[in-house]
Amino acid sequence: MPETIDIQLKKGALDLCVLALLSRGDSYAYEIASRLAEAIGMGEGTIYPLMRRMQSDGLVETYLVESSAGPSRKYYRLTNTGQTSFAAQKDAWRSFAGAVQSILGEP
Amino acid sequence: MTRHDFIARLRQGLVGLPLQAQSDIVADYETHFTEGAAAGRSEADVAAALGDPDRLARELRAEVGVKRWEAQRNPEAAAAAVFAVLGLGAIDLLVLLPILITLVSVICAFGIVALVGFIGGAVVFAAGPFADAPGGVGAALLTGLALMAGGLSLASVVTLVSIGLVNALVWYGRLHYRLLKPAIDPQPTGEFAAP
Numbered sequence: 276m277p278e279t280i281d282i283q284l285k286k287g288a289l290d291l292c293v294l295a296l297l298s299r300g301d302s303y304a305y306e307i308a309s310r311l312a313e314a315i316g317m318g319e320g321t322i323y324p325l326m327r328r329m330q331s332d333g334l335v336e337t338y339l340v341e342s343s344a345g346p347s348r349k350y351y352r353l354t355n356t357g358q359t360s361f362a363a364q365k366d367a368w369r370s371f372a373g374a375v376q377s378i379l380g381e382p
Numbered sequence: 383m384t385r386h387d388f389i390a391r392l393r394q395g396l397v398g399l400p401l402q403a404q405s406d407i408v409a410d411y412e413t414h415f416t417e418g419a420a421a422g423r424s425e426a427d428v429a430a431a432l433g434d435p436d437r438l439a440r441e442l443r444a445e446v447g448v449k450r451w452e453a454q455r456n457p458e459a460a461a462a463a464v465f466a467v468l469g470l471g472a473i474d475l476l477v478l479l480p481i482l483i484t485l486v487s488v489i490c491a492f493g494i495v496a497l498v499g500f501i502g503g504a505v506v507f508a509a510g511p512f513a514d515a516p517g518g519v520g521a522a523l524l525t526g527l528a529l530m531a532g533g534l535s536l537a538s539v540v541t542l543v544s545i546g547l548v549n550a551l552v553w554y555g556r557l558h559y560r561l562l563k564p565a566i567d568p569q570p571t572g573e574f575a576a577p
Binding site: 304305308309312318319320321323324327328331348349 | 407410411413414417418421428431432433434435438441442445446448449452
């Protein structure tokens with residue numbers, strides 16, 4: 276069932292992608308959602324349950340930034356725990372992806 | 383679906399959560415619509431990209447329920463977390479329900495045994511000095527104490543097992559989150575039509 280594999284792969288990588296985006300700079304949910312929707316085709320609405328979970332797990336924290344036009348934005352930034360988790364997940368992803376690639380027989 | 387419809391259905395799905403959590407969540411999605419409008423997207427377009435508000439509400443409820451269970455370990459929070467996770471539809475109820483009912487019954491049975499042991503011990507302890515107990519007053523007092531201690535330790539084991547069971551269920555439910563499903567498998571537009 277290729278669809279299921281697709282879903283499982285994306286689900287597994289989603290946390291990692293959000294952590295990676297935030298490691299390059301703080302961001303707000305709309306920006307994270309639209310970038311990931313474009314890049315890996317995830318639903319924009321799913322970012323909010325995910326961000327709440329990451330916040331309750333202590334991986335990210337929020338702060339408000341006043342905007343000259345429109346409402347103030349809630350920015351997310353990585354906590355120390357989030358950075359540690361990102362480093363660990365990145366390593367795990369690299370070694371796993373490398374192992375899969377070598378089994379698939381690709382360079 | 384318009385912004386108004388989306389928010390209305392989301393609100394409906396969040397009823398029962400703490401008010402603060404409800405307003406935080408709704409504010410998140412309101413902001414999303416505002417940002418989308420600023421980027422020149424139509425309300426229908428943003429709503430379609432967000433996905434099914436009922437499903438989002440279920441996932442957010444589960445998240446809030448689990449968070450509450452982690453913060454306060456009491457029977458009420460446990461029930462709320464279990465129901466919220468079951469509400470995800472992520473757990474195959476038909477398979478799990480018989481196992482769950484058996485486990486809960488066994489835990490209840492042990493709980494009752496613990497309670498009866500404790501009360502029985504108390505009665506023996508209190509009545510010992512007055513009744514003509516075999517082995518004398520001292521033996522009756524000791525037996526009473528032993529029964530009460532046994533009841534208490536069984537009760538604490540039952541509590542630990544119950545906490546473990548709820549944790550396992552929450553873990554299993556989270557593992558099977560279907561967060562991405564609506565994105566990859568977009569709902570037919572018909573489903574977005576207001577009832």
